[in-house]
Amino acid sequence: MKTLQHDDKKLIEEVIRDCDICFIGMADTDGTPYVIPMNFGYQAGTLYLHSAQEGRSISILSRNPRLCVSFCSDRELLYQNEEVACSYRMRAKSVIAWGKVEYVEDFEAKVEALNIIMRQYSNREFKYGAPAVRNVKIWKVELEEVSCKEFAAPYKRN
Ligand SMILES: Cc1cc2nc3c(=O)[nH]c(=O)nc-3n(C[C@H](O)[C@H](O)[C@H](O)COP(=O)(O)OP(=O)(O)OC[C@H]3O[C@@H](n4cnc5c(N)ncnc54)[C@H](O)[C@@H]3O)c2cc1C
Numbered sequence: 001m002k003t004l005q006h007d008d009k010k011l012i013e014e015v016i017r018d019c020d021i022c023f024i025g026m027a028d029t030d031g032t033p034y035v036i037p038m039n040f041g042y043q044a045g046t047l048y049l050h051s052a053q054e055g056r057s058i059s060i061l062s063r064n065p066r067l068c069v070s071f072c073s074d075r076e077l078l079y080q081n082e083e084v085a086c087s088y089r090m091r092a093k094s095v096i097a098w099g100k101v102e103y104v105e106d107f108e109a110k111v112e113a114l115n116i117i118m119r120q121y122s123n124r125e126f127k128y129g130a131p132a133v134r135n136v137k138i139w140k141v142e143l144e145e146v147s148c149k150e151f152a153a154p155y156k157r158n
Helices: 009-018 056-063 106-121 130-135
Strands: 002-006 022-027 033-038 042-043 046-051 066-079 088-104 137-142 147-153
Touching: 009 042, 009 066, 009 088, 009 147, 022 056, 033 056, 042 106, 046 088, 046 106, 088 106, 106 130, 106 137
Parallel strands: none
Antiparallel strands: 002 147, 022 033, 022 066, 042 046, 046 137, 066 088, 088 137, 088 147
């Protein structure tokens, strides 16, 4: 088994689409890290998230808008000998990406972002109440740097 680095955009998007949450990492200006799980939507290299208008994450991002996001799919626990700890492996595909948060303020653009988020979870079409759209904070992150690795990939495959 080996670790593979992938550059194939289609495979990277498959990993992202297979996930139901992502982990958003932020860094406060004093260096304190902060990582939270979030639901998300993804379209054409851009990540969309939604949150309340205030909170620790919004406060950190007001000081440092850069974030790191990680996704992990296709996890499978493997072992060669059940009794030998160092023979255990976790097969998985993982994507890490970096970008800078911008907030979407335009009403129609917020609705479109909510649609992109909902498409990650459902094929239905949704309508949103105007107060809900106004109250929600929409994060838009163009992913600038993306890394994809596959762990414990079988040797027989390239
Ligand atoms: C599966 C999943 C999906 C989620 N999806 C979303 C989403 O799409 N949008 C969204 O806004 N939130 C989502 N959340 C909640 C999210 O993880 C944060 O809790 C939330 O966004 C509030 O973050 P905040 O920085 O404003 O926290 P604040 O409300 O300011 O938090 C105050 C304190 O609570 C603690 N805290 C905050 N969040 C967590 C946490 N997740 N776990 C443990 N302790 C915590 C920290 O100590 C923090 O300092 C999701 C949570 C889970 C488990």
